Amino acid sequence: MSIGKKTPAKAAAKKAPARTKAATGKVAKTPAPEGHAAPIPADLLALRERIDGIDRHIQQLIAERAQFANQVGKAKGKLAAAVDYYRPEREAQVLRRVVDRNDGPLNDEVLVRLFREIMSACLAQQEPLKIGYLGPEGTHSQQAVYKHFGHSIHGLPLGSIEEVFQEVEAGHADFGVVPVENSTQGTIQSTLDMFLTSKLKICGEVELRVHQHLLSRSGRIEDIERVYSHPQSFAQCKAWLRQYLPKAEKIAVGSNAEAARRARSADDAAAIAGISAANVYGLKSIAGPIEDRPDNTTRFLVLGRELFPTSGNDRTSLLVFIKDQPGALHHVLAPFARHGLSMNRIESRPGHTGLWQYAFFIDVGGHVHDEAMRRALDELDEYAQEVKVLGSYPVAIA
Numbered sequence: 001m002s003i004g005k006k007t008p009a010k011a012a013a014k015k016a017p018a019r020t021k022a023a024t025g026k027v028a029k030t031p032a033p034e035g036h037a038a039p040i041p042a043d044l045l046a047l048r049e050r051i052d053g054i055d056r057h058i059q060q061l062i063a064e065r066a067q068f069a070n071q072v073g074k075a076k077g078k079l080a081a082a083v084d085y086y087r088p089e090r091e092a093q094v095l096r097r098v099v100d101r102n103d104g105p106l107n108d109e110v111l112v113r114l115f116r117e118i119m120s121a122c123l124a125q126q127e128p129l130k131i132g133y134l135g136p137e138g139t140h141s142q143q144a145v146y147k148h149f150g151h152s153i154h155g156l157p158l159g160s161i162e163e164v165f166q167e168v169e170a171g172h173a174d175f176g177v178v179p180v181e182n183s184t185q186g187t188i189q190s191t192l193d194m195f196l197t198s199k200l201k202i203c204g205e206v207e208l209r210v211h212q213h214l215l216s217r218s219g220r221i222e223d224i225e226r227v228y229s230h231p232q233s234f235a236q237c238k239a240w241l242r243q244y245l246p247k248a249e250k251i252a253v254g255s256n257a258e259a260a261r262r263a264r265s266a267d268d269a270a271a272i273a274g275i276s277a278a279n280v281y282g283l284k285s286i287a288g289p290i291e292d293r294p295d296n297t298t299r300f301l302v303l304g305r306e307l308f309p310t311s312g313n314d315r316t317s318l319l320v321f322i323k324d325q326p327g328a329l330h331h332v333l334a335p336f337a338r339h340g341l342s343m344n345r346i347e348s349r350p351g352h353t354g355l356w357q358y359a360f361f362i363d364v365g366g367h368v369h370d371e372a373m374r375r376a377l378d379e380l381d382e383y384a385q386e387v388k389v390l391g392s393y394p395v396a397i398a
């Protein structure tokens with residue numbers, strides 16, 4: 001039977017197992033022949049009927065919601081592409097309301113995921129978004145893409161962080177997702193450096209709890225003589241490797257998915273990667289999670305070509321090139337404090353503008369269109385050589 005075809009209710013009723021004495025709680029002497037489900041107790045049947053009713057209701061509501069989302073799309077006028085219908089600030093507001101309303105039993109993360117999927121499907125009615133990410137399939141970057149955009153998108157696995165920037169700049173991808181920092185390992189410098197020259201805007205952030213697994217073809221740790229992984233993942237699992245595989249050769253590769261691909265072709269090789277790589281590459285998990293810190297989290301940035309309006313709880317990323325004069329850094333930071341804006345992060349990188357010239361990556365709470373931020377930036381202009389607004393975007397949700 002193909003999915004989507006309506007099953008006649010009568011046919012379904014015919015197939016339902018006959019109620020027997022066992023349904024009243026007595027144990028049947030002969031076990032049910034293989035392939036036949038055990039009789040269903042009456043209380044369970046009643047509960048399932050309730051669930052069936054709720055499912056019908058949810059389905060009606062989702063269909064209704066999709067129709068309204070379609071109308072919203074039409075109200076936006078005739079736009080050129082799916083990307084023009086996407087509104088990250090509105091999605092963030094919808095999801096924050098979901099979190100505010102949540103009284104359990106499902107946790108915030110689960111509910112946000114479900115609502116993301118609904119919005120993702122609603123948006124894809126126009127046309128699925130094309131999202132570039134650091135591939136191949138099975139990487140944590142791909143998981144971050146799904147976490148932020150849902151599954152109703154067209155994912156474009158790319159060879160490097162640089163390529164993700166290029167494909168979004170060229171318009172081949174609507175958005176890109178790149179890792180920027182890890183709670184155990186710190187900043188991914190290659191991502192920050194791309195912003196020195198790129199015109200792209202940051203229009204979102206994703207926080208992903210990263211769980212690492214040791215994967216291999218046989219699933220036996222005693223077979224393992226070589227381990228492949230990305231250098232960041234090796235660093236996240238350093239203590240575990242020292243304890244359980246001190247003698248194995250550690251071979252760094254470009255991505256965890258590439259590690260899984262290599263481990264697939266030898267019995268004495270393993271990969272450190274996310275569990276989704278096990279499914280994609282047909283490997284077994286020997287152990288996991290094996291990261292040294294249980295709160296190991298990677299933050300990803302969403303790259304786009306335009307700045308979106310405020311969502312009400314935003315972060316602004318700035319790139320500030322400072323003048324070479326006494327107290328310059330102090331003058332750069334003081335305006336934010338004066339206007340009550342909190343700074344979450346500051347990182348310096350060689351500015352590529354001259355020897356010993358530095359650029360500062362600064363994250364501040366608020367949106368560039370906020371009055372306080374506008375004033376702070378005006379004051380900053382006096383002391384900075386150049387200020388580049390990399391983006392204002394909703395703070396990550398669940």
Ligand SMILES: O=C(O)C(=O)C[C@]1(C(=O)O)C=C[C@@H](O)C=C1
Binds near residue numbers: 119120
């Ligand atoms: O509110 C909108 O602008 C919509 O297009 C609807 C909707 C939604 O499903 O709620 C869909 C896609 C947008 O990215 C934001 C929200």
